[in-house]
Amino acid sequence: MIDMPGCWDSSLSLFGIEGESFMEALALRPALQTKYAAFLDAIESSDTVPERVFLLCRARITQIHGQQAQGISAEDASALQSQQLETLSLSEQTALAAAEKIPYQHHLLEDEEVEAIKLAFGEAGCVSLLTALAFFDVACRLNATMTGGTS
Amino acid sequence: MSTTPRIGSAIPGAPSEFGTVMSHTPDIITCFGELYAEFWQQGLISQEVKEMTRIRNARITDCGY
Numbered sequence: 001m002i003d004m005p006g007c008w009d010s011s012l013s014l015f016g017i018e019g020e021s022f023m024e025a026l027a028l029r030p031a032l033q034t035k036y037a038a039f040l041d042a043i044e045s046s047d048t049v050p051e052r053v054f055l056l057c058r059a060r061i062t063q064i065h066g067q068q069a070q071g072i073s074a075e076d077a078s079a080l081q082s083q084q085l086e087t088l089s090l091s092e093q094t095a096l097a098a099a100e101k102i103p104y105q106h107h108l109l110e111d112e113e114v115e116a117i118k119l120a121f122g123e124a125g126c127v128s129l130l131t132a133l134a135f136f137d138v139a140c141r142l143n144a145t146m147t148g149g150t151s
Numbered sequence: 152m153s154t155t156p157r158i159g160s161a162i163p164g165a166p167s168e169f170g171t172v173m174s175h176t177p178d179i180i181t182c183f184g185e186l187y188a189e190f191w192q193q194g195l196i197s198q199e200v201k202e203m204t205r206i207r208n209a210r211i212t213d214c215g216y
Contacts, residue, residue: 038182114157115157126158127158131176
């Protein structure tokens with residue numbers, strides 16, 4: 001299972017409470033927390049998109065929001081930051097092309113880019129990946145909003 | 152922005168829209184539905200305020216919903 005709350009850096013404070021993560025804050029709404037976690041688990045459990053693709057995309061979206069990328073190597077983080085993606089597989093690059101646009105340029109995502117994702121991961125994989133990208137973005141925005149951090 | 156659906160419906164004969172596209176991933180759409188229902192039907196924020204902010208968010212992000 002991907003450590004999904006990676007976008008929510010637990011070292012950051014939420015609602016002014018040092019060390020409390022967003023998922024912990026959701027404990028105030030247990031039913032919402034449970035269903036949110038189940039939803040994230042369903043995305044992560046995709047058997048059509050490799051976990052590494054999710055990790056790379058989450059890290060890149062986190063970087064775009066100016067937050068600390070987690071769950072990937074320093075080499076991968078550097079490659080993502082500098083956009084030197086030649087060492088990554090074609091499918092990883094295809095997914096990252098979409099990830100690059102989701103936070104602030106989602107309307108610039110081209111039909112051809114979505115077609116490439118479908119070719120790489122299939123239609124179900126495309127749905128899983130695009131949903132994951134959107135919620136990686138949501139996670140970063142919530143983190144920034146609730147911690148007063150960068151976004 | 153595309154003006155035609157990029158992903159086909161997972162339900163034969165049904166048009167391509169949010170629910171039928173998401174049905175390519177039944178587990179995700181099921182969990183999303185349960186989460187969305189919890190969000191809309193419970194909590195301290197009224198549905199009117201939630202809907203107002205949803206519409207504002209949709210307009211800012213140029214979403215047709």
